[in-house]
Amino acid sequence: MRTCVGCRSKAHRSDLVRLVVDRRAAAPVVVVDPRAVMPGRGVWLHQRPDCLDRAEARRAITRGLRLTQAVSLDEVRAWFDQHT
Numbered sequence: 061m062r063t064c065v066g067c068r069s070k071a072h073r074s075d076l077v078r079l080v081v082d083r084r085a086a087a088p089v090v091v092v093d094p095r096a097v098m099p100g101r102g103v104w105l106h107q108r109p110d111c112l113d114r115a116e117a118r119r120a121i122t123r124g125l126r127l128t129q130a131v132s133l134d135e136v137r138a139w140f141d142q143h144t
């Protein structure tokens with residue numbers, strides 16, 4: 061079981077999507093890891109826009125990924141727009 065960083069409820073990982081930091085770009089960016097295979101620390105989120113909104117409002121993604129600076133969630137938003 062994993063905890064959604066948006067609504068803080070527990071769910072099976074198959075019901076959540078994993079977010080990780082992609083450090084290959086010039087500036088680190090948060091991306092969705094749909095198959096949950098990318099290395100490094102990840103946070104889990106329901107595939108629901110309201111959970112993304114709540115996680116962002118609480119800065120739970122930044123905190124969960126141990127980021128010291130704000131990073132773009134544009135790619136995550138775009139993915140959610142396509143998949144929800």
Ligand SMILES: [Zn+2]
Pocket residue numbers: 064065066067068069105106111
């Ligand atoms: Zn949630």
